[in-house]
Structure formats: structure tokens, C-alpha cells
Amino acid sequence: MVAIVWTDKADEDMEQIIDYWAAISENNARLQIKRIFDKVEILKTFPRSGRGENF
Numbered sequence: 001m002v003a004i005v006w007t008d009k010a011d012e013d014m015e016q017i018i019d020y021w022a023a024i025s026e027n028n029a030r031l032q033i034k035r036i037f038d039k040v041e042i043l044k045t046f047p048r049s050g051r052g053e054n055f
Helices: 008-024 026-045
Strands: none
Touching: 008 026
């Protein structure tokens, strides 16, 4: 299993995503953030499963 390291840019992007969805609906904001984190968790076990230049 690998560690996931969030960059400052990624943190900023997450804040923008949260703000966008929260303006529409707090429940939708929570759902979208959960979906993102669920996908990121998959990378811990399968780090090469995403797109990349080295594949």
C-alpha cells in the first residue's frame, strides 16, 4: 500500500470543489467529496490504476 500525498494545489482544488457543490446543496457537496476520497483510497492499493505517462 502506498501513501497519498496531497499537494497545496490539490487542497486548493478540493476547497473550490466543496464551495461549488455547497452553493448548490450541502448534501451534494458531501456526496461529491466522499466520491472523490473513495476514488483516491483505491490508489493506495492500486497506485498504477489511474492515467499516467509512465504506463
